Amino acid sequence: MALIVQKYGGTSVGDPDRIGNVARRALAAQKAGHQVVVVVSAMSGETNRLLKLVNARTERPNEREQDVVVATGEQVTIGLTAIAIGAQGGQARSFMGHQCRIVTDSTFSKARIKHIDSGGILEALADGQIAVIAGFQGVDEQGNITTLGRGGSDTTAVAIAAALKADACEIYTDVDGVYTTDPNVCPAARKLDRVSYEEMLELASLGAKVLQIRSVEIAMKYQVPLWVKSSFTDDPGTLVCQEDKAMEDILVSGVALDRNEAKVSIRDVPDAPGMAAKIFGALDERAISVDLIVQNPAVKGKTDLTFTVARADLLKTQDVVKGVVKTIKAGAIEVDDDVAKVSIVGVGMRTHSGVAARMFQTLSGEGINILAISTSEIRVSCLIPTRYAELAVRALHSAFGLDAKVAPARASTGSKARKTSKA
Numbered sequence: 283m284a285l286i287v288q289k290y291g292g293t294s295v296g297d298p299d300r301i302g303n304v305a306r307r308a309l310a311a312q313k314a315g316h317q318v319v320v321v322v323s324a325m326s327g328e329t330n331r332l333l334k335l336v337n338a339r340t341e342r343p344n345e346r347e348q349d350v351v352v353a354t355g356e357q358v359t360i361g362l363t364a365i366a367i368g369a370q371g372g373q374a375r376s377f378m379g380h381q382c383r384i385v386t387d388s389t390f391s392k393a394r395i396k397h398i399d400s401g402g403i404l405e406a407l408a409d410g411q412i413a414v415i416a417g418f419q420g421v422d423e424q425g426n427i428t429t430l431g432r433g434g435s436d437t438t439a440v441a442i443a444a445a446l447k448a449d450a451c452e453i454y455t456d457v458d459g460v461y462t463t464d465p466n467v468c469p470a471a472r473k474l475d476r477v478s479y480e481e482m483l484e485l486a487s488l489g490a491k492v493l494q495i496r497s498v499e500i501a502m503k504y505q506v507p508l509w510v511k512s513s514f515t516d517d518p519g520t521l522v523c524q525e526d527k528a529m530e531d532i533l534v535s536g537v538a539l540d541r542n543e544a545k546v547s548i549r550d551v552p553d554a555p556g557m558a559a560k561i562f563g564a565l566d567e568r569a570i571s572v573d574l575i576v577q578n579p580a581v582k583g584k585t586d587l588t589f590t591v592a593r594a595d596l597l598k599t600q601d602v603v604k605g606v607v608k609t610i611k612a613g614a615i616e617v618d619d620d621v622a623k624v625s626i627v628g629v630g631m632r633t634h635s636g637v638a639a640r641m642f643q644t645l646s647g648e649g650i651n652i653l654a655i656s657t658s659e660i661r662v663s664c665l666i667p668t669r670y671a672e673l674a675v676r677a678l679h680s681a682f683g684l685d686a687k688v689a690p691a692r693a694s695t696g697s698k699a700r701k702t703s704k705a
């Protein structure tokens with residue numbers, strides 16, 4: 283008997299029929315002799331709807347109260363899923379984050395899980411029940427409701443799988459695995475049978491929202507066997523696992539696109555020690571992560587500093603930067619959210635040279651201007667104007683030999699061909 287954690291995303295619980303489908307799949311796994319824990323997201327579109335309600339009154343809501351509102355989406359789906367399992371003759375018990383005690387820190391809207399008291403879940407499983415757990419939410423030590431950041435249900439599922447030492451964590455979504463790039467952007471995308479934790483970590487941090495980055499970090503740390511599958515087909519999906527020799531032969535395994543960043547430039551920063559420390563220290567104090575950073579050579583004792591942050595953090599960033607600019611006597615602050623970050627990822631880059639050059643040539647061949655660059659051992663990222671985002675993805679996908687020979691047969695959700703925003 284295996285213990286399996288199954289996570290179903292927004293599209294997979296998007297209406298009563300689909301919730302029925304989730305119940306059927308969970309019960310089938312139980313009938314096959316397994317103990318089953320189900321983690322669900324809010325219905326697709328629901329978290330966006332709740333955030334809109336929050337932002338209708340103010341651009342800078344109280345973050346504790348915002349979490350109280352946006353966590354409600356998952357309360358609805360756990361109840362409906364448990365009811366659907368019951369209606370199909372099974373037994374299920376639903377758990378909110380605070381009920382199965384997913385304990386987090388108090389960073390509202392992007393809290394990190396500290397520990398999980400798995401006693402209640404284990405009791406339900408021992409009683410022959412399917413435990414249905416709300417994704418995306420937790421509780422801090424003071425009893426406040428917290429949320430784990432957009433896409434956080436993936437992290438709930440992997441953290442529970444790690445805590446329970448589950449035999450597998452299956453992430454069910456609206457595509458049938460991890461592709462070489464977003465199949466909704468590039469029709470030539472190819473499904474990967476396997477991808478290393480490290481490559482998946484880079485792809486996730488670079489905008490491939492098929493898995494939330496934190497979920498991959500936890501899977502890698504605790505060696506959780508992680509599958510990405512479709513809830514609409516029986517395709518075996520993609521296994522996210524430890525790197526092996528064969529993976530290194532492939533130069534680039536994937537192309538990622540992130541449209542959720544914004545560029546901030548500070549003009550006339552005094553060319554003196556400690557300036558960057560002051561700016562980025564102040565951002566860090568407000569839990570704002572900075573991504574690409576470019577500093578121009580100083581002219582007449584002044585330099586320009588450019589960096590990117592998540593678009594959701596832009597207002598907070600502007601508030602913080604305004605304060606620092608005053609104290610360090612820097613110049614104007616310029617903001618541009620019409621940018622996208624396109625990245626290539628592959629463990630093969632460790633042992634092959636010339637990859638970055640080929641990326642720059644490909645972008646230049648399409649007439650795309652690069653605004654900023656950053657690299658790691660297994661990744662190269664370029665910031666470009668948003669209007670070129672999809673063109674860049676397709677050109678790079680083709681230049682690095684990733685295009686499928688025939689268009690992939692993708693999981694049909696029966697709805698969108700292409701999405702822009704979801705739960």
Ligand code: ADP
Pocket residue numbers: 290291292293294323433454455456457459460461462463464465466485489490491492493536704705
């Ligand atoms: P869920 O609601 O099930 O959590 P998400 O919308 O968060 O689903 O993630 C699935 C989406 O991730 C897909 O519909 C696809 O558009 C997108 N995606 C981006 N990059 C990739 C990739 N490399 N492979 C597969 N899907 C990707």
Ligand code: ASP
Pocket residue numbers: 291292323324329330355417418431432433434435436704705
């Ligand atoms: N419902 C949350 C969101 O839309 C969590 C998730 O879907 O994983 O971000």
Ligand code: MG
Pocket residue numbers: 291433436491492493494
């Ligand atoms: Mg998701």
